[in-house]
Amino acid sequence: MPRKPSDIVQYKLRIRESLRRKIEKAAEKNRTSANQEMVSRLEASFDQEELRSIRDATRNIKEWLMTAERAIERIGIMLLDAGSLARVEQLTADERAALNAGIAAILKHAPTFEGDAPRKEESPPKK
Numbered sequence: 001m002p003r004k005p006s007d008i009v010q011y012k013l014r015i016r017e018s019l020r021r022k023i024e025k026a027a028e029k030n031r032t033s034a035n036q037e038m039v040s041r042l043e044a045s046f047d048q049e050e051l052r053s054i055r056d057a058t059r060n061i062k063e064w065l066m067t068a069e070r071a072i073e074r075i076g077i078m079l080l081d082a083g084s085l086a087r088v089e090q091l092t093a094d095e096r097a098a099l100n101a102g103i104a105a106i107l108k109h110a111p112t113f114e115g116d117a118p119r120k121e122e123s124p125p126k127k
Contacts, residue, residue: 068098075099 003009015023020034027037071091091099 064098067094068102071095071099072102 023034023037026041027034030037032040071094074091074095
């Protein structure tokens with residue numbers, strides 16, 4: 001019968017004596033067993049891996065947003081200038097992609113004015 005993810009299993013492990021001593025000292029300090037100390041530290045290492053992955057994704061999103069912000073800023077400046085539509089072609093590929101994504105997001109949430117119901121005004125919170 002296959003094991004369940006919640007099953008507790010015994011796992012034999014070979015480690016250096018110096019590491020075993022560190023584990024024992026840490027377990028004493030944390031008032032726990034050596035086994036629990038090792039399990040806690042292993043679980044924490046996987047949590048750190050997940051956090052690194054989240055940080056990397058966040059960094060990528062921030063970079064994309066900065067590119068979009070620069071593109072929007074440049075377009076705003078271009079639109080103020082005469083003949084600005086010709087200057088949109090000066091955008092980099094990343095800036096164009098960010099601009100297109102931003103415009104698509106705005107259009108997705110904007111009313112089309114072709115039979116759309118008017119936006120409801122928010123009522124003040126009840127006291």
